[in-house]
Amino acid sequence: MNESLFQEAFAKVQKRRLDAQLEQERRTIEISKAIPQIAEITRQLAQTSIRIMDVLQKGMDTDKQLEAIRQENLQAQSLCEKLLTDHGYPADYLKLHYSCPICNDTGYRQTEYCDCLKKEIASAAIARMNRKAQVNLSDFASFSLDYYKGRTIDGKDCYQAMRNIYQICVKYAENFSESSPSLLFYGKTGLGKTHLSLAIAREVLKTGKDVIYDSVINLFGQVEKEHFGRSNSEVDTLDMLLQLDLLILDDLGTEFDTAFNASLVYNIINTRLNRGLPTVISTNLDYQGIRNRYEDRIVSRLFAVYNCYEFIGTDVRILKKRENSPA
Numbered sequence: 001m002n003e004s005l006f007q008e009a010f011a012k013v014q015k016r017r018l019d020a021q022l023e024q025e026r027r028t029i030e031i032s033k034a035i036p037q038i039a040e041i042t043r044q045l046a047q048t049s050i051r052i053m054d055v056l057q058k059g060m061d062t063d064k065q066l067e068a069i070r071q072e073n074l075q076a077q078s079l080c081e082k083l084l085t086d087h088g089y090p091a092d093y094l095k096l097h098y099s100c101p102i103c104n105d106t107g108y109r110q111t112e113y114c115d116c117l118k119k120e121i122a123s124a125a126i127a128r129m130n131r132k133a134q135v136n137l138s139d140f141a142s143f144s145l146d147y148y149k150g151r152t153i154d155g156k157d158c159y160q161a162m163r164n165i166y167q168i169c170v171k172y173a174e175n176f177s178e179s180s181p182s183l184l185f186y187g188k189t190g191l192g193k194t195h196l197s198l199a200i201a202r203e204v205l206k207t208g209k210d211v212i213y214d215s216v217i218n219l220f221g222q223v224e225k226e227h228f229g230r231s232n233s234e235v236d237t238l239d240m241l242l243q244l245d246l247l248i249l250d251d252l253g254t255e256f257d258t259a260f261n262a263s264l265v266y267n268i269i270n271t272r273l274n275r276g277l278p279t280v281i282s283t284n285l286d287y288q289g290i291r292n293r294y295e296d297r298i299v300s301r302l303f304a305v306y307n308c309y310e311f312i313g314t315d316v317r318i319l320k321k322r323e324n325s326p327a
């Protein structure tokens, strides 16, 4: 697992190249059975380099003879194509078909990474972060509304409130798109904010979207390391956070209260809103806590633009413990 993101991504691109070559070999065998005439022409074409060497060695009338070989080859090739289409195959059936026509699955354009390789590096980074956060542990099916039944907080019915939130989360994950709104989950600890965030991450990931779920502490730590050059990471985490399809930031407010972190919170919230990209944030702070902690421009964006949901109830961890050891 110490393999670098680059190696992981590069191996994928190389595998595509190999697959393309294997597929060509498979097709060649298939066609040599289906259209034996093509197999014969291919054998002749394979002799081309030997014939060229021969011409060059003899050194007589070289240009004319090479041109003749070239013409013959072209004719043989168009004959093959005609035979293929006559038999109902596409004319380019025997050519190499790479997934990325820009770099032919080499991962490079001249000395630069091709976009297909960059995309693989980013997905490897996303997969790795989500693996760390164990996105698979919580899902909608294991979320029970029973824990909120028969409880009221400040006159509000916990079950009603949480059922509403649960249904909104399920629909959000189901219908997720680039134009989905941003969500803010706030409320005391142990009420299911992380659980539902993970459930959303899991469902949206399944649709092939780029999603990162992680705690603010982990993500900001990584960004800070890269910012101060203490990391030789191949990805720019901040860049990624600013352009992902869905960013799920857990435990806002647990990061150190530094100027760097405050500007990061603002940058992420603001840039993603400007780009119209949805973000899901959860925090154990209540409204007053958020106001005390963050500048007005952050508070106003969170409460005016995000859809905000207050989680209410009794710490589910405690309720589960009671279930397991009834008095």
Ligand SMILES: Nc1ncnc2c1ncn2[C@@H]1O[C@H](COP(=O)(O)OP(=O)(O)O)[C@@H](O)[C@H]1O
Pocket: 138, 142, 143, 144, 145, 147, 188, 189, 190, 191, 192, 193, 194, 195, 196, 311, 316, 317
């Ligand atoms: N409604 C629920 N049904 C089942 N498990 C829950 C529910 N709410 C929370 N949990 C579980 O209780 C623990 C704490 O919940 P968590 O989502 O981390 O709370 P929060 O993020 O609000 O502090 C987790 O293990 C979570 O899976």
Ligand SMILES: [Mg+2]
Pocket: 193, 194, 195, 250, 251, 282
């Ligand atoms: Mg949590």
Ligand SMILES: [Zn+2]
Pocket: 100, 101, 102, 103, 104, 105, 106, 107, 108, 114, 115, 116, 117
């Ligand atoms: Zn490419």
